[in-house]
Amino acid sequence: QQQVKQSPQSLIVQKGGISIINCAYENTAFDYFPWYQQFPGKGPALLIAIRPDVSEKKEGRFTISFNKSAKQFSLHIMDSQPGDSATYFCAASSQAGTALIFGKGTTLSVSS
């Protein structure tokens, strides 16, 4: 059973456009929702994270939107740049859990 469902699997966006990646979860005990960014040949690195007591968190061009009632959260990348081309993973965890549960990833390609 996939605990964190991520879509789309791949995404192509023009330079300057908005990239949107969506995730949905089932476990209502999840209380931490990070996004990780991975460049080819590298390990994933934390990009931005949110807790369910807020509906939105913004860091520069990256924004997480969180909808607790729908059990969904999304990553928005404004003014997408070729340097943003990478694989993005959403994840979730709970205080009672042990480790992060990851989505299957989205490969983003920003064309110049």
Added chain:
Amino acid sequence: NAGVTQTPKFQVLKTGQSMTLQCAQDMNHNSMYWYRQDPGMGLRLIYYSASEGTTDKGEVPNGYNVSRLNKREFSLRLESAAPSQTSVYFCASSVIPTGMNTEAFFGQGTRLTVV
């Protein structure tokens, strides 16, 4: 600042061979993890160690064993490699278990091919 270091970076094994993937962190973290990454499957947890002296199974532990050698080092062993274990393996660490809402730091990965 090295962070999380994995060795080797690349390895080719024959079916049935054994090997150990090494991982060391220099951030004085308590928790360490092994994930595997396969195309279209995301990152799946193999084993983790919440603290020195403890290890627990993750989502896909079959065919693997681990050893938390000390606070810094966490190794992953394949006793009898199978082609299904062809993957990219990532070691990660965190100051406290990531289930407690903290950041995981990843190594650069080991690309393993089993033929």
